[in-house]
Amino acid sequence: MKMIFSRKGSRMAVLGICVLLIGSSVAAQQTANDSILQNPTLDNVIRYAIERQAIVKKALADEQITEANIKSRLADWYPQVNFGYTFQHTFDVPTNIIGGNPIQLGVENTSALQLLATQNIFNRDLLLARNTKADVRKQAQQTTTGNKIDVAVNVSKAFYDVIATEQQIKVSNENIVRLQRSLKDATARYEAGIVDKTDFKRATIALNNATALRKSNEELLTAKTEYLKALMNYPVNEQLKITYDSTSLDDQAQLDTLSLPDYTRRIEYQLLATQKTLQEANLRYQKWSYLPTASANGAYIRNFLNNDLGKLYNQSFPNSYVGLSLSWxxxxxxxxxxxxxxxxxxxxxxxxxxxxxxxxxxxxxxxxLASYKSNYNTYEALKENVQLAQEVYDVINLQYREGIKTYLDVVTAETDLRSSQINYFNALYLLLASKVDVEKALGTIVY
Known part of the structure; x- marks a missing residue:
């Protein structure tokens, strides 16, 4: 019978451990899911970074610290009540001569229970705390806003940098497919005795260069993605694959260049304006130093006096008072x-x-704005270059297949096309990044 109970207890213990393990696993999985961004668009990436970036969290913590300090200082406006207890045993009671006779002044055992209360009436420190509490809160909030804007700007630029590198890899993939086809054609022509080894070797060199460029961009993409993850405070071991619509990048790069800057919208100006208000309050505070400090106070005291320690608390002698203190x-x-x-x-x-x-x-x-306009002009020119280079390559490649052009002309056209495509996406990144700088200068980036 005892063995049966032991086995049942073991089964229950094992079951309990399994339940705990499953619960811990589910909780860990839920935490992991919460830390992974499901749809990493630019807006979601910025929102994720603002919620998790340490500099923003520290600013929010400073807001809470500021709020606690404000409440701590304002608490001095309330009555301050204190309780005190004293006990004293005198070995030699003081003696004085009164009328020629020695008289002991006091008793051997004394004790007191004290209830003290103070109410501030006028205190310049408290007036400063009360008059500046709203501006102190605003200053902490504006500091947080400034940190959020900086995070948004840095994350946006890093996001666009990743896009540009991914597009360059996409271009490299297309180029490699095209060069592989050219190499196959050159090899077939060489084996057929139509051309010598020169075309075959040039095609191999071009393919190797394109492959090396793609590998380099892949390594850069890894580094740039990790940098973006660091800005987001994204889990290091989790993969981040950003989401974007490549067809809408042109629209995202557009900006109204006729907008005029308004310095009052800049968080830097707002912070200084709040600081100026606080400095004005500090000046008034210094002038208040000529005014007196006033407070009301009161106490209720119960004294216990007796030479016999055992009877000390049998009888009390109360004492109480109220008063007004003025210090100037x-x-x-x-x-x-x-x-x-x-x-x-x-x-x-x-x-x-x-x-x-x-x-x-x-x-x-x-x-x-000057940088944006310059980058925009470059972007438009390079965008046209891509179309022209593609048309030139298609024509020359067709002419080469018909025996009109040499393979060297094809390689030159292919190189021009690849360079124009790479330059185009570099220009697009610079344009998008400069747009973010313009929006920051205008003060239109608000979080």
């Missing part, structure tokens, strides 16, 4: 005056920073 510093050696001057100069520095941001915004926008 009369002379500090010029400390308050110098504090006001320092606050005034701090405010002046912030005003100078605001003026500098206005000029910087205009300069950044002009540079970004």
């Amino acid at each position: 510093s009369i002379f500090q050696g010029g400390k308050r005056k110098q504090g006001i001057k320092a606050a005034e100069w701090q405010l002046a520095k912030t005003v100078y920073d605001l003026e500098n941001v206005k000029n910087t915004v205009n300069s950044q926008y002009a540079q970004a």
Whole structure:
């Protein structure tokens, strides 16, 4: 009977362990699924990066710290209540001579229970905390917004860089197929005695170069994808295959070049504007140093006095009071005056920073717009070059098959086509990246 119970207990233990293992596996799988981006479009990649990037998380943590500090400082407006307990045993009670007779002043054992309360009425530290709480919160939030914008800009550029490299690999694949066909034709012509080994060797060289270029781009794609994953804080061991519509890249590169910059939309300006408000509050705070500090206070105390320790708490002698405290510093050696001057100069520095941001915004926008226009012109020219190079290659390749052109002409046309395609996608990446810079300069990137 005991053996039966033991076996049943073992089965139950094994079953419990299995349930725990299955639950842990399911939870781990759920966590893994949550960390994998199912549809990695540009918008989803940016959103994923903003949610998981450490610099954004730190900024959000700073927001919580700021909120806690605000509440901690504002708590001093509430009544501050403290409880105190004391006990003292005197070995030699003090003695004094009164009327020529020695009299002991006090008892051997004393104890007290104290309930103390203080209410601030006027305190410049508390006034500063109350008047600036909204701006302090705004400053923390704006810092987070600035970090999100930086993450979005960096992720967008890295995303476009991956696209450009993938398109170059796609071009290399098409070129390799075309060159393999050319090599096959050249080999057949050589074996038929129509041409010598020159065409065969040139076709082999071109194919080898295209294969090497594809391998190089594949390695670059791996590195660029890992960089994008790092910006996203994506799991290192998980694969990231971005999703995009190659036919819409032209549309994504379009930008209204007639837009004018508005420095008030830039997060840098907004942060400095908030900082200026806080500096103005600090200047008022320094001027308040001439005002007194006032508080109300009160206490209820129960004293216990007895020479017999065992009877110390048999009788109490209560004591209570309320009062008003007023403190006014009369002379500090010029400390308050110098504090006001320092606050005034701090405010002046912030005003100078605001003026500098206005000029910087205009300069950044002009540079970004000039770069975008330049890249756009290059992009349009190279886009046309791809079409022309394709037409030239098709014609020369056809003429070569008919015996009109030499294979050297085919190789030259193929090289021009490959170069124009690669240059086109490089220009497209530069155009998309410069568009992001223009949008940042305009202040239209908001998260």
